[in-house]
Amino acid sequence: MSFESVIKIVTENWPMFLRGAGVTLLISMVGTIIGALIGLLIGVFRTIPRPDRLFKRIIHRVLGGLFSAYIEIFRGTPMIVQAMVIYYGSAMAFGIDMDRLYAAIFIVSINTGAYMSEIVRGGIVSIDKGQFEAAQAIGMNHIQTMRHVVLPQVMRNILPATSNEFVINIKDTSVLNVISVTELYFQTKTIAGNNFKYFESFLIACIIYFVMTFTVTRILRFIERKMDGPDNYMMAGNQMQVTTPQFKEQS
Amino acid sequence: MQPVIEIQHLKKSFGSHEVLKDIDFTVNKGEVVSIIGSSGSGKSTLLRCINLLEKPTGGQIIYQGENILDDTHDMNAYRKNLGMVFQQFNLFNNHNALGNCVIGQRKVLKRSKKEAEDVAMNYLRDVGMEQYIHAKPKHLSGGQKQRVAIARALAMEPDVLLFDEPTSALDPEMVGEVLNVMKSLAHTGLTMLIVTHEMEFAREVSDRIVFMDQGVIVEQGPAQQLFDNPTEERTKAFLRRF
Numbered sequence: 001m002s003f004e005s006v007i008k009i010v011t012e013n014w015p016m017f018l019r020g021a022g023v024t025l026l027i028s029m030v031g032t033i034i035g036a037l038i039g040l041l042i043g044v045f046r047t048i049p050r051p052d053r054l055f056k057r058i059i060h061r062v063l064g065g066l067f068s069a070y071i072e073i074f075r076g077t078p079m080i081v082q083a084m085v086i087y088y089g090s091a092m093a094f095g096i097d098m099d100r101l102y103a104a105i106f107i108v109s110i111n112t113g114a115y116m117s118e119i120v121r122g123g124i125v126s127i128d129k130g131q132f133e134a135a136q137a138i139g140m141n142h143i144q145t146m147r148h149v150v151l152p153q154v155m156r157n158i159l160p161a162t163s164n165e166f167v168i169n170i171k172d173t174s175v176l177n178v179i180s181v182t183e184l185y186f187q188t189k190t191i192a193g194n195n196f197k198y199f200e201s202f203l204i205a206c207i208i209y210f211v212m213t214f215t216v217t218r219i220l221r222f223i224e225r226k227m228d229g230p231d232n233y234m235m236a237g238n239q240m241q242v243t244t245p246q247f248k249e250q251s
Numbered sequence: 252m253q254p255v256i257e258i259q260h261l262k263k264s265f266g267s268h269e270v271l272k273d274i275d276f277t278v279n280k281g282e283v284v285s286i287i288g289s290s291g292s293g294k295s296t297l298l299r300c301i302n303l304l305e306k307p308t309g310g311q312i313i314y315q316g317e318n319i320l321d322d323t324h325d326m327n328a329y330r331k332n333l334g335m336v337f338q339q340f341n342l343f344n345n346h347n348a349l350g351n352c353v354i355g356q357r358k359v360l361k362r363s364k365k366e367a368e369d370v371a372m373n374y375l376r377d378v379g380m381e382q383y384i385h386a387k388p389k390h391l392s393g394g395q396k397q398r399v400a401i402a403r404a405l406a407m408e409p410d411v412l413l414f415d416e417p418t419s420a421l422d423p424e425m426v427g428e429v430l431n432v433m434k435s436l437a438h439t440g441l442t443m444l445i446v447t448h449e450m451e452f453a454r455e456v457s458d459r460i461v462f463m464d465q466g467v468i469v470e471q472g473p474a475q476q477l478f479d480n481p482t483e484e485r486t487k488a489f490l491r492r493f
Binding site: 152156 | 331383
């Protein structure tokens, strides 16, 4: 291995690497966002108190059961296997020829959704009971309480876990090469297959993966700090105290 | 005197533990009532039952001629008529002081932004927090938080204001600022129901004192009478400790 050969691979194949990295980032970003939304919906649903009316209670029970099954199944099986089952399964069973990219986004989304549901539920449970009580005491209903008081705080609290999911997704999309999505791993494999320089090619992929995950982590850390706001408070409306005295010149 | 809330045969149990045993009790318009008693006497539970944070296991709560414990009654519509000030403040952490006072007015009372902010500013000024309207709860001291919490409850312009040990979680030097706000409120003719351990304060502001012990109302009467000439043995024993 020489440094020159690494440079050579980059200069010859940079559009492929770039496209691969782009696809990886696209799948993991869209997948994380959709997954977070799925998680938010299911997480909120799972904290709704058990309804009093029989009909509503049955629906609540059935949906709860379905969501539990979804979470357990997708957390309990590897994504690489899910990808094969969903992609080839849908083609065989229903004759659907899914676009590979959409299939990839779909798989990452529902996989992330399963994890995020539990993260969101944990986030809601961790909010102080007093926040719910204060909102109820004012006369807010469950949806208003969630929307205006609880969820904004949950969002902040689950941000670190969400960025964790994002980073995991950037790395784990590499398993989607089994359904031939042209993400970074798949592209690298193709490049290496042509030039037989496996070590150099994958070293480059390694660096690209690291740069992506590191940047994402930093950006989300920055957003977290932005959301937290300043540690100290400057009093409002104290202009009276800061005006400088005006001395009139004696003439 | 016109009753605002009438409580009849109210019962509350947590499992097999009976916290409230057959409470009969009325709050009249414009009255300041303090509930005193040792910890575990059920006074906080009574307050929390009144605004349905705890669901009573039996009895009736009559508000404007209707029993609000009927299944058909809209809980949230009733609750907006009662203000609540908590021991732990419970300010909404994601809103600043102004936002805390505005959100309920906007979403529950459906007031316009302008009106809600004007009302909120008025009450924040009353409690002396107008300089902190943009401060988040984490920036405020305990006493300041509680004053904002009082303004938040007042901004809903409730029929009754409930106070659940409003000074118990405060550092000693901050108790005064909150009690002062409550004192001036008591003089405005607002109906107030206060659970407190501050005996001096209760005596000074209350029209009526209710003494509770082991889930029952042992004795009630005008402040002077109850503190100086209690008739029940349990009341005497309790007051001797102060």
